[in-house]
Structures are given as structure tokens and as C-alpha cells.
Amino acid sequence: MSGASARIVQVGGPVLRAETDGVFRSNEAVEVGHQRLIGEVLRLDGNQIVVQVFEETAGLKPGDPVTGTGRPLSVRLGPGLLGGIFDGLLRPLTGSDESFIEPGFTIAAAGRVPFTPVVETGDELTEGQAFGKVVREGRPDLLCMVPPGISGKVESIASAGDVDETETVCKLAEEDGTSHELSCSQVWPVRDPRPARRRLPASGPLITGQRIMDTLFPVARGGRAALPGGFGTGKTILQQSVAKWCDADIIIYVGCGERGNEMAEVLREFPELEDPRTGRPLSERSVIIANTSNMPVAAREASIYTGVTVAEYFRDMGFDVAMLADSTSRWAEALREISGRLGELPAEAGYPAYLGSRKAEFYERAGRTEALSGAVGSVTLIGAVSPPGGDFSEPVTLYTQRNVRCFWPLDRERARARFYPAIHPLQAYSEDADELGQWWREQGYPEWDGHRRRLLELLGEQVQLERMARIVGKDTLPAPQQLALLNAELANEAFLRQSAMSDVDAFCTPERQIAMMRTLMRFIDRSHSALEGGMTVAGIAGLPLLRRVRRMGEEIGNDEVERFEKLQADIDAALASSGVVESGTESKSETEAGQETAT
Ligand SMILES: Nc1ncnc2c1ncn2[C@@H]1O[C@H](COP(=O)(O)OP(=O)(O)OP(=O)(O)O)[C@@H](O)[C@H]1O
Numbered sequence: 001m002s003g004a005s006a007r008i009v010q011v012g013g014p015v016l017r018a019e020t021d022g023v024f025r026s027n028e029a030v031e032v033g034h035q036r037l038i039g040e041v042l043r044l045d046g047n048q049i050v051v052q053v054f055e056e057t058a059g060l061k062p063g064d065p066v067t068g069t070g071r072p073l074s075v076r077l078g079p080g081l082l083g084g085i086f087d088g089l090l091r092p093l094t095g096s097d098e099s100f101i102e103p104g105f106t107i108a109a110a111g112r113v114p115f116t117p118v119v120e121t122g123d124e125l126t127e128g129q130a131f132g133k134v135v136r137e138g139r140p141d142l143l144c145m146v147p148p149g150i151s152g153k154v155e156s157i158a159s160a161g162d163v164d165e166t167e168t169v170c171k172l173a174e175e176d177g178t179s180h181e182l183s184c185s186q187v188w189p190v191r192d193p194r195p196a197r198r199r200l201p202a203s204g205p206l207i208t209g210q211r212i213m214d215t216l217f218p219v220a221r222g223g224r225a226a227l228p229g230g231f232g233t234g235k236t237i238l239q240q241s242v243a244k245w246c247d248a249d250i251i252i253y254v255g256c257g258e259r260g261n262e263m264a265e266v267l268r269e270f271p272e273l274e275d276p277r278t279g280r281p282l283s284e285r286s287v288i289i290a291n292t293s294n295m296p297v298a299a300r301e302a303s304i305y306t307g308v309t310v311a312e313y314f315r316d317m318g319f320d321v322a323m324l325a326d327s328t329s330r331w332a333e334a335l336r337e338i339s340g341r342l343g344e345l346p347a348e349a350g351y352p353a354y355l356g357s358r359k360a361e362f363y364e365r366a367g368r369t370e371a372l373s374g375a376v377g378s379v380t381l382i383g384a385v386s387p388p389g390g391d392f393s394e395p396v397t398l399y400t401q402r403n404v405r406c407f408w409p410l411d412r413e414r415a416r417a418r419f420y421p422a423i424h425p426l427q428a429y430s431e432d433a434d435e436l437g438q439w440w441r442e443q444g445y446p447e448w449d450g451h452r453r454r455l456l457e458l459l460g461e462q463v464q465l466e467r468m469a470r471i472v473g474k475d476t477l478p479a480p481q482q483l484a485l486l487n488a489e490l491a492n493e494a495f496l497r498q499s500a501m502s503d504v505d506a507f508c509t510p511e512r513q514i515a516m517m518r519t520l521m522r523f524i525d526r527s528h529s530a531l532e533g534g535m536t537v538a539g540i541a542g543l544p545l546l547r548r549v550r551r552m553g554e555e556i557g558n559d560e561v562e563r564f565e566k567l568q569a570d571i572d573a574a575l576a577s578s579g580v581v582e583s584g585t586e587s588k589s590e591t592e593a594g595q596e597t598a599t
């Protein structure tokens with residue numbers, strides 16, 4: 001601790017001024033008042049400092065002390081974080097839904113963890129390498145790592161057993177005699193990215209289980225995506241679906257400035273959720289950071305940095321980590337409020353001029369990396385944005401869009417029609433898609449690029465045709481265009497629609513996505529041949545089989561993908577290119593459909 005001290009001269013909400021009689025540094029963490037609340041130096045101003053306080057400042061008054069800690073705002077990263085629920089500064093939240101933790105400067109609670117050494121006395125260790133691990137049943141094996149910047153020879157190492165997270169378990173000696181006492185946890189400044197050896201190119205997608213995301217607008221492992229949507233369009237449900245189902249090893253869920261009751265729901269639900277891969281509670285491989293709208297605004301500002309720091313910590317152990325932030329707009333609002341208190345000149349919509357660079361700094365922390373130890377891991381960042389009035393041209397959405405590679409905007413009209421997920425297929429895009437084609441080919445799906453392009457073209461065509469149909473009437477459109485409308489509607493219903501509440505369809509494996517896409521494309525291809533062969537659009541629209549295709553997501557589960565082959569065969573039969581549908585064929589497949597549903 002530098003111990004530099006100051007006296008408060010003025011308090012204004014989360015921001016205060018203090019007169020110093022020592023040296024403070026910009027961004028230094030400080031203890032404020034007799035309760036030793038946590039604060040951070042925002043600005044040095046002659047013999048005064050401007051400090052933001054991460055806790056309720058109501059009791060503070062002029063004359064109260066401010067003491068420097070000599071280090072930037074930091075959190076303690078340890079194996080005990082997994083399964084926990086924390087506030088924006090990584091202090092455990094326990095008890096009732098929105099309970100505040102006791103004020104005061106504690107950078108994290110230390111838990112007890114089962115430690116197993118993986119090195120011996122005399123071993124040479126460099127930064128990032130593991131000296132021990134923490135193995136708990138059903139949970140990912142975690143590493144106790146040498147912090148960045150430290151290396152040396154192992155002087156002593158604890159034997160296996162339960163240890164406190166802050167207790168010294170390994171001593172390292174450098175050649176010059178400097179020694180380091182290491183525990184299973186390490187302290188890290190939240191605003192600094194954790195170092196890695198190098199960045200790696202994308203290797204594959206983060207599978208979210210949402211068809212519209214994975215098949216049409218995929219995000220790479222280590223990618224960055226934004227989910228903007230107006231009020232009530234389904235951001236939270238979608239973020240939670242991804243948290244539940246995506247194939248990351250570790251989930252960091254940051255509830256940032258959302259309503260307390262909404263967050264309470266997450267806190268209640270999450271521990272009960274079952275991990276689809278292990279059958280154990282999902283919470284065992286997740287960390288929840290909650291800063292609801294009624295909690296101090298500065299802590300909310302810090303919460304996304306805290307979240308991404310935790311994500312990087314697990315990445316450095318070699319895990320694929322997904323961090324979901326709901327909503328980054330509330331974070332930006334916190335930034336705006338503090339900037340206003342500082343009397344800074346506002347830029348667009350009252351946000352500070354540095355909003356864009358802060359957004360960039362945050363999203364830059366996504367990536368797939370080779371850690372200092374050589375382990376390969378990734379951090380995928382998915383941030384929700386809540387533009388006021390659903391206006392995507394407002395600054396937070398724009399700056400976010402500039403910094404992400406996947407853009408999944410939620411459409412008001414779709415949400416209003418209860419078409420979920422309400423991602424607009426023509427406004428969404430993925431800059432990762434080209435790179436990820438290779439992965440789909442490796443899954444035995446060489447048609448991915450082609451199918452994806454055709455589906456997007458069809459959805460684009462739909463907009464044109466609907467416009468024309470409104471003017472001239474649908475029935476006067478040429479038959480191929482009427483059929484395109486029918487198929488576009490089918491594509492939406494059969495493939496893009498996916499209810500988060502469905503037992504069968506809440507999550508879709510890549511294998512089933514491929515099968516569904518192939519089934520849809522089979523229908524589209526065959527319907528065109530049938531039209532050429534003399535069948536009418538009305539005839540195609542009237543096929544009882546259409547209903548089965550439309551509902552295939554609800555009727556055929558992830559573990560019965562072979563049933564799609566049967567459906568495809570039935571499509572072939574019903575739309576036999578002769579154009580003459582034999583009366584027996586259709587009724588036969590319908591009977592079988594009935595049997596299928598019954599089984
Ligand atoms: N994928 C989905 N599947 C089924 N229902 C959904 C889906 N997404 C949203 N809904 C419905 O829409 C409602 C609102 O969704 P949600 O709370 O996620 O919206 P939001 O965009 O987070 O809202 P807010 O702007 O208030 O934060 C949900 O309660 C649910 O009924």
C-alpha cells in the first residue's frame with residue numbers, strides 16, 4: 001500500500017474530490033471514508049484527486065479520509081470463483097436476490113479448495129505454468145498458475161489437501177535470490193488485459209445451439225458478437241439460451257444494470273439448470289456477475305471489465321470461455337453518468353467522447369490465444385445492447401457494431417409476432433462465416449456455404465416479392481414467384497423459428513441443423529421441379545407433408561436425426577418430378593407421419 005492520504009472536500013453521487021498530501025496515481029484503487037469503501041482515482045487535478053466510489057456514498061462527508069492502495073483496481077482470481085455469484089468487483093453475493101455485500105475493501109472472498117501439486121522441489125517454472133491443480137467432481141479441472149511476470153525454481157510445494165485460496169502453497173526462487181510466495185489465486189488489475197504469448201486464428205465456431213446463429217451467422221470461438229434489440233425483443237432469453245447451451249467450457253454471465261427482478265430470476269434459475277453435457281448443475285462451470293440497476297453505478301461500470309478478466313483467467317488455463325453481458329447499454333449509461341458528474345464535455349447523446357475507445361478496449365479482449373504456458377484457450381464475447389426506442393443508429397449500438405464481427409439485431413416486428421429468436425436475417429451478418437465454412441465441411445456438410453447463401457437469397461427475395469404482392473396482389477405473381485414466397489415462409493417457420501421454451505427444440509445440435517437444412521433445401525429443390533413438371537403452387541401449398549416440414553424442429557429431436565432422412569424421402573415422393581402425385585404416396589407418408597409422432 002502506498003499509503004498516500006487525502007481528505008474529502010466534496011461528494012457528488014458516485015464521484016468525489018479530495019485534497020491530497022501524498023502522491024496518488026491515475027487509476028489507483030483507494031479506500032474511502034471510515035468504512036473503507038472501494039474507490040478508484042479517475043483524475044489527478046493539482047493537489048486534488050477525483051475519485052469514483054463503487055459503493056453507496058450517502059454516509060461520506062467532507063473531511064473523511066481517502067487512502068491509496070498503491071495498485072490499480074484489482075480482483076482476486078482463483079479456482080473458487082467457479083460456481084459463484086459476485087458483484088461488479090467480484091465480491092460474493094449471498095443470501096437474498098439483491099443483497100448488498102458489506103461495504104469495505106475486500107478484493108474477493110477466499111474459499112478453501114482441494115489442491116494437488118503437479119511439480120516438485122527443484123523444478124523450473126516460468127510465467128503462466130501450473131504448479132498445482134484443483135480437481136472437483138463434475139467440474140472442469142482448474143490450474144494453479146504462476147502469475148504473469150514471475151518465474152523461478154520451486155523451493156517448496158505444498159502436498160495435496162484442502163488449502164485456503166490465499167495461502168502460500170508454492171515458493172519460487174529466482175536466480176538473483178528474489179523469492180515469490182504463490183497461492184492458488186492471483187490478483188489482477190481488471191482494466192488490463194491478461195497477457196498471452198500470441199493470438200491465434202479462429203479454429204471453429206462457438207456452437208450456440210440456435211440455428212439462425214450457427215447456420216446463418218456463426219461466431220468463431222474467440223469471436224465477438226452483439227445482440228442489439230429494443231425493449232422486450234428477446235435479448236435476455238437469447239443470452240440465457242446461449243449461456244445454457246453453447247459448447248464453451250466455462251460461462252461468464254454478466255447481468256449489467258438489468259432490473260433486479262430479472263437478475264433474481266437468473267440467480268434462481270441458473271443453479272437449477274442442468275448441464276446438457278454432464279447432467280450436473282450448469283452453475284458448476286459458470287461464474288455469475290450481477291450488478292442490477294439499483295446497485296452503485298460505478299460498480300456497474302467496472303463489472304464488464306471484471307467479467308472479461310475472469311474470462312481471461314480461465315482462458316489462460318486452456319479453456320474456451322464464453323462471456324455474455326446483458327446489457328452493455330447499461331454499462332455505457334454508467335459511463336455517461338460518471339462522465340456527467342465529472343463535468344466532462346458530452347459528445348453524442350450525452351455519452352463521453354471516449355465511449356468508442358472504451359467499447360473497443362473491451363471487445364479487443366475477445367480472442368483465441370496461446371497462453372503464457374502454451375495452453376490454447378479462447379474468450380468469446382457476446383454483448384446485448386438495448387438501444388432506446390429500438391433505434392440502431394444511436395451511439396452505443398454504432399460503436400458496438402464497429403467492434404464486433406457478428407451482428408445479431410433483434411427485429412421489433414418479428415418479436416411482436418412472437419417469432420423467436422427475433423434476429424433479423426437480412427440485417428444480421430457474420431464476418432466469421434467465411435472462415436468457418438471449413439469447420440462445417442469437416443462435419444460432413446460441404447453444402448454449407450451454398451445452402452447458407454441460397455437461404456439468405458431466398459429471404460431477400462421474399463421482401464421484394466411481398467412488396468410486389470402488396471401492389472399487384474399475390475395471385476397475379478408468376479407461379480415461380482408464388483412458390484418462392486411459399487418456400488421463404490417455410491424457411492422462416494421450419495428453420496429460423498426456434499422456441500427457447502421448447503423441450504425438443506430449445507437447443508439444436510450441429511448435426512440436426514445440417515439435417516434440417518438439408519430437408520428444407522430438398523423441399524425447395526423438389527418443389528421447383530414439381531412446378532416445372534406441372535404441379536400447381538396451390539397443389540404444393542396444400543400438401544399435408546408441408547405441415548411436417550414446417551414443424552420438424554418441434555417433432556424430431558436431437559437424438560433422432562435419422563428421421564430426417566425419412567422426411568426427405570417423403571418429400572421426394574410427394575413432389576415426384578413427374579408432377580403427378582400418385583394418390584397412394586401422399587396418404588402413405590401421412591400415415592407414417594402419424595406413427596412417427598405417436599412413437
Ligand atoms: N427465444 C425465445 N423463445 C421463446 N420466447 C421468447 C424468446 N425470446 C423472447 N421470448 C419471449 O419474449 C419475452 C421477452 O423476452 P426478454 O425478456 O428476453 O426480452 P429483452 O429484450 O431482454 O427485454 P428488456 O428490453 O426488457 O430487457 C420473454 O418473456 C418470452 O416470453
Ligand SMILES: [Mg+2]
Nearest residue numbers: 235236237258
Ligand atoms: Mg432483458
